[in-house]
Amino acid sequence: MDKKDHDGMSHAERKRALLRDGEFYRAGAAHARAQIKHDAKPEVMLHSALDHATWALRARADMLLKPTGASITSLAPYVLPALSFIRRRRLVKPALAVATLAGVATWYVQRKRAQQVAY
Structure with missing residues (x-):
């Protein structure tokens, strides 16, 4: 604490304030140790990753x-029900094939546009 904070405080008041600060420091250190122990657990590390x-x-x-x-x-409100429908109907492989084809088509169109802009 600053000396300005202690102006007008008696020795007993300063001692109580210092003891209170020490308690807060020890509680903070104990909390930090517990947090480190918790965060070092494999399941917590996996969850964090x-x-x-x-x-x-x-x-x-x-x-x-x-x-x-x-x-x-x-x-999300539109995509999640669609994904649920695809999974329930067991259309995952065809859906992945369609998504792959759409991605390739998009890449091809963007590449053609980039070539046209370059010339």
């Missing part, structure tokens, strides 16, 4: 969707 990977994928998807004005949050 999955959270980080999910965040990175979502940020990437939002970046790709930004020019269209859409976002993952706005598309």
Whole structure:
């Protein structure tokens, strides 16, 4: 504490304030130790890694969707039921094939546009 904070405080008051600060410090140190022990558990580390990977994928998807004005949050109510329908009907492989073909077609069209702009 600053000396300015102690102006007008008696020795006993300063001692109580110092003891209180020491209690807060010890409680903070104990909390930090417990947090480190908790975060070092394998299941917590795996959960943290999955959270980080999910965040990175979502940020990437939002970046790709930004020019269209859409976002993952706005598309989720439409996409999740469609994915559920595809899974229930066991159409996963055909859906992946269609998505791959759509991706290749998009790549081809963008490449052609880039070539036309370059000339």
